[in-house]
Amino acid sequence: MERKVITIYHGPQHPGITGNMSVELDLMGETITRARTHVGYLHRGFEKLIERRTIIQxxxxxxxxxxxxxxxxxANFALAVERLAGIEVSERASYIRVMVLEMARLGAQLxxxxxxxxxxxxxxxxxxxxxDRDLILDLFEQLTGGRVYHMYIYPGGVRRELPDGFLERLSALLDYLQKRLDAYDxxxxxxxxxxxxxxGVGVVRGEEVLRRGFSGQVLRGCGFARDLRRDNPYLLYDQLEFDIPTQSAGDVYARALVRRAEMRESIRILRQVIAQMPEEGAIMQKLPKHRKFTLPKEDTYVAVESARGEFGYYMAGDGSEMIRRMQVKGPSLIHAFSLLEPLLVGEELSNVALIMNSLGICPPEIER
Amino acid sequence: MLLLDLLLMLLIAYGFGFLYYGLYRNLSARVHGRFGPSLAQSFSDSIKLFVKEESTTFGWMFYLGPVIMASGAVLNVLFIPFLNQGESLQGLSSYGNLIVVLYLMVLGPLGNALGVGSSGNPFGVMGVTRGLTRLLALELPFYLAAIGVMIDAGSADFGIIMQAQSTQSNMFAHPLLFAAAFISFLGFMGKSPFDVVGAPQEVYSGPATEFSGKFLALLMSQSAMFSFAKLLLMVNLFWGGADHLGELVAKTFVLFVAATFIGSVYARFSTVQSVEFLIRIPTLLGIVGLALL
Amino acid sequence: MDEGFIPYQQSLEDEEQSIKSTQSVIEQAIAWFRAHSMFVLAYGTGCGAIEMPPTFTSRYDIERLGVVGVATPRQADILIVSGYCSPKTLKRVIRSYEQMSEPKYIIGLGSCTINGGMYWDSYNTIKKLDDFLPVDMYVNGCMPRPEALIEGFVKLQEKIRANSSEAGYIQYRTRYAHYRANQERLFGTQVQPRYEENFAGMNL
Amino acid sequence: MKFELKNSLAPLSALSKIFEHPQTLCYPEVKSETVSGYRGFHINDLSTCIGCANCQDVCMNEAIDMIAIDKDKNPKNNSGCIPRIDYGRCCWCSLCTDVCPPDSLKLESECIWADDDANRFLYQPKDKPC
Known part of the structure; x- marks a missing residue:
């Protein structure tokens, strides 16, 4: 008997999608026979806009x-500009950057x-x-003056000094979060x-993941202890102690467990940062004035480990005050196309939102 | 006199249904750590929906769905006695019995299938399919428990069933049957982990996807009344009914709070999983409970 | 030269008083219920989607005001357009708006809906949402704080209770040619069916 | 998968939350305390503003226009213009305050504004000394 295949769009306006994107699903009953990712709902042309702005803008x-x-x-932008322009960042600024990155990672995991x-x-x-994430954002508010968009890590350092008693408040928050994590367990x-x-849902096979350029929890959920903070240390991560949690099953639950352990590792890193933070030191290097800040005719690639995987920037200067070319490589692009599409085939409709969330697909960074 | 009694029953079911829905929103808000809306919020919602413009048309079959559902809920309320003694609030229970009520409980979902099917919305149809699949699995343990109660009392009549529990309620006399009925009651109430029908992350609002305005208000009213009917049924079958209105409110409230709290801490099963779970655990409990009679 | 935002709150309140006196008691009651039961379709068109979860969950708990999220446009009263719209998104936003039943309102969240925001020179975003859809309330900020979004809802409640003919959905019916022309200019030949057909038989 | 009773019952411990007081900030009734240094609306000290248009130059969103004012409050203001901000463009990055030579342009912690008319978002910074 021939069964009817219906095609539905899961998104862009759908409670079960991770943002403004859609997945076209061919359904036979409730089983997916084909999945195609559609993007373009969020394209703003960031890379082009950046070419029209000076470095500071x-x-x-x-x-x-x-x-x-x-x-x-x-952090990526600042690291790339610093590497091209040859700016050294003070130790204190680096510690503050690590602190901001780990706080952001904790917030993103929550x-x-x-x-x-x-x-x-x-x-x-x-x-x-x-x-609980809002409590982290409250600290960001005190530190940077912004709730969601901090605009704090700046080429040459960070923009503001720590407010009075900030590290104590952060330390108290970490104690609170440590307790909350048990409740979440x-x-x-x-x-x-x-x-x-x-x-057993959304299983990624161990052999293909390295070949196809996946990163983040997808890799670590398959048993590969890959983390840019360890493999290609930036800032001060080579001086801090932390583990890279792995799981071997490669399914949605394994990725969840990896994230659970990562939250505890973030708290551990933050405690070390609080203990080791230098009391004195400049937070900002002297930079050229707005229109005099130029980049040499070179290019570079920098990458940091975000909460979802490798986040890389390619940047090229041409001797002028503008950036000649910037290319953003986020983890979601690969995950949303070459991983999600085959992964969904054969699954039930109920598991689409589950799998998408576990891969950490974030549409704005797919299309920039 | 009977007419007045029936009207009073409907009014009580409607009022308490909405009050309980408001309480549900409030109590789950407390579990979330927030205040939640005021208790009268659901009344405001339904009044607003009744005065909203209606712009969608899918033919008269589409509108028939909510009407059949509402009539199913109304009949359900009328055939279940509110109190275990006295003349008032007995409704039509002398003309019917437990079997009629169990039959009427299926009427609503079937009427819904009729209406939603004519809208042609794939998510609505999917929701209805899920609902009917789950209903089949839900009914098996519930029927087992109901049969056990009927065998125990020697009758399908509500009055006799409640009389039989005057010394010891069925909940303690037959805990396995109660467990089976309670788990499928959670499913009937649409609580997690059996809330697969209208799962927003999967099928938007499921069967209600295409309904708006007055028909959504009708759906809300019927689901409020229907959940009160289900609470009544559980109280009558397993907790020996109520002597007066205060006891009725207390008993339904306890049952309702239990269902709300359980619903707020478990994840939703997928369709296959919930059918599998219902066929396995509560049905087994029901069969063992029947065997122990 | 007035400093800060132009102080017009007083004039709005006076206007509201005068409108209220012309409404009958039943109209006022209906408007009150509408203002205190708002079903929201939160379309996460842009960055604004990130501040919606805190607004709807336990930190700010907008359900106190009777605001509750729904999944489908059919059941919604209020559409939140949260940030910039690319033309591809705007098509879906317009479609969602036209599927909602009246009375319906739009909240534009963030600077991008007001005048383009950060993406004022981008080739793939629209600049003023008001050209394509009638926006009832703008919330200022990039990102707007959850408090700002709640402020938007409170002001929208006042507007709903005033029940004036300035409401967006009435504008959309009476000035449909204007909105339609702008939409056609943006989308070219790939436009959706005309909204007018939906309310052809209705008394405008 | 083996069935574990502990994992089935442990989630019920979450219900202890109902005995705690809700953590909600009831915004319209209770305002949260302002954070010093929050990047909100602009303020401009007209007695020190020199009308140099550095803020206009650095703004990547072209949200700042220099507009002429009737009576010049600062004798050193050569251009006779002060900044006006379009909050339909502003992204609150505070670069304009960073480049301000006399430090007259600042951000205050007030940041909430909702309006039904898009044209009202042209903002003349309040004259507040910082």
Whole structure:
């Protein structure tokens, strides 16, 4: 008997999609026979806009490339400009940068937890974890003056001195979060109903992941301990102690467990940063004036480990005050096309949101 | 006199249904750590929906769906006695029995399937398919429990079933049957982990996807009344009914709070998983419970 | 020269008083219920989507005001356009708006909906949302804080209760030719069916 | 997968939350305390503004226009113009305040504004000394 195939669009306006994108699904009953990712809903032409702005002006726009976790973009941009222009950053500024990056990572993981639990209808976790993320954003507000877009990590250092008593407040928040993580374990990660949904779903095979350029939790969920903070250290990560958690199953649940362990590692790194932060030191290098700041005719590639995988910038200067070319490589592009499309085939419709969230697909960075 | 009684029953079911829905929103908000809306929020919602313009048309079959659902809920309320003694609030229970009520419980979802099918929305159809699949799995343990209760009381009549529990309620006399019925009751109430029908992350609002305005208000009213009917049914079958209105409110409230809290801490099963779960665990409990009778 | 935002709050309140006196009691009651029960379709067109979760969850809990999110346009009263729109998104936004039943309102979240925001010189975003759809309330900021979004809802409540003919959905019916012309200019030949057909039989 | 009773019952511990007081900030009734250094609306100290248009030059969104004012409050203001900000463009990056030579342009912590008319978002910074 021939069964009818219906085609539906999962998104862009859909509660189960991770942002403004859509997945075209061919369904036979509730089983997916073909999946195609559609993007283009968010394209703003960042890379072109950056070519029209001076270096200082372009700095404000890069954080908009990834909304849930803007700071890796700022760090990437600053690192690339510093490498091209030959600027050295003070140790204190580097520590502050590591602190900002790890706080942002923690916030992004909490936001991911809300999405992942929402995709299986466990709204309570999301209500709690978004609250806890807000506490991190409150600290960002005091430090940088911005809630979501911090525009804080700047070529040459960071823009503001730490407010009085900031490290104590951060330390208190870490104690609180440490306790909350146990509550999340009970309600979410160890919840039998979540395990029932997540184990054995969206399995990525171990052999292909390295060949196809996946990164982040997809790799670490398959048992590969790859992390740019360890493999290609930037800032001060080679002086800090942390583990790279891995799981071997490669399914949605393995990726969730990797993230659970990463949250604890972030707290561990932040505690070290608080202990080792130098008391004195400049936070900002002397930079040329706005229109005099030029880049030499060279190019470079820098990459940092974001909460979802490798985030890389290619940057080329041409001796002028503008950036000649900038290319952004986020983890979501590869995950949303070459991984998601084959992964969805054969799954049920119920698991689409589950798998998309576990891959950490973030549309704004797919299309810039 | 009977007419007045019936009207009163409907009014109580409607009022308490909405109050409980408001309480549900409030209590789950407390679990989330927030205040939640005011108790009267659902009333405001339904009044607003009743005065909203209606612009979609899919033919009269589409509009028939909510109407059949609402009539199913109304009949359900009328055939279940509110109190276990006295003359008032007995409704039509002397003309029907448990079997009629169990039959009427299926009417709503079937009517919904009729209406949603004519809208042609794939998500609506998918939601209805999920609903009917789940319904089949839900009914098996619930029927087992109901049969057990009927065998125990020797009758399908609500009055006799409640009389039989005057010394010890069925919940303690037959805990396995109660467990089976309670798990499928969670499913009937549309609570997690069995809320696969209208899962927003999967099929938008499921069967309600195409309904707006007055028909959405009708759907909301019927689901409020229907959940009160289900609470009543559980109280009558397993907790020996209620002597007066205060006891009724207390008993339904406890049951309702239990369902709300369980719903807010478990993840949603997929269709296959919930059918598998319902066929396996509560059905097994029901069969063992029947065997122990 | 007035400093800060032009102080017009007083004039708005006076106007509201005068409108209220012309409304009957039933109209006022209906407007009150509409203002206190708002079903929201939160379309995450851009960055603004990131501040929606805190607004709707336990930190700011907008459900206190009777605002609740729904999944489909059919059931929604309010459409939140959260940030810049590329033409491809705008098509879907217009489609969603036209599927909503009246009365319906739009909240434009963030500077991008007001005058282009950061992407004022981008080749792939629209600059003023008001050219294509009637926006009822703009919320200022890049990112707007959750408090700002709540402020937008509170002001929109006042506007709904005033029940004036300035409301966006009435504008969209009466000035449809204007909006349609702008849409056609942007989308070229790939336009959607005319909205007028939906309310052809209605009394305008 | 083996069934574990502990993992099925542990989630119920989350219900202890109902005994805690809700953590919500009730915004319209209760305003959260302002954070010093938050990047909100602009303020401009007219007694020190020199009308140099550095802020206009650095703004990548062209959100700042220099407009003429009737009576010049600062005798050193050679251009006779002061900045006006278009909040339909501004991204609150505070580059304009960084490049301000006399430090007259600042950001205050007030940042909430909603309006139904797009034309009202042209903002004349309040004259507040910083």
């Amino acid at each position: 372009a700095f404000t726009i890069v954080c908009r490339i990834c909304v849930p976790e803007p700071d890796p973009n700022e 936001l991911w937890m809300a999405g992942q639990s929402g995709s299986v209808g466990l709204g309570t976790v999301g209500q709690w974890s978004i609250y 009970r309600l979410f990660f160890d919840n039998a109903s979540f395990q029932k949904r997540a184990i």
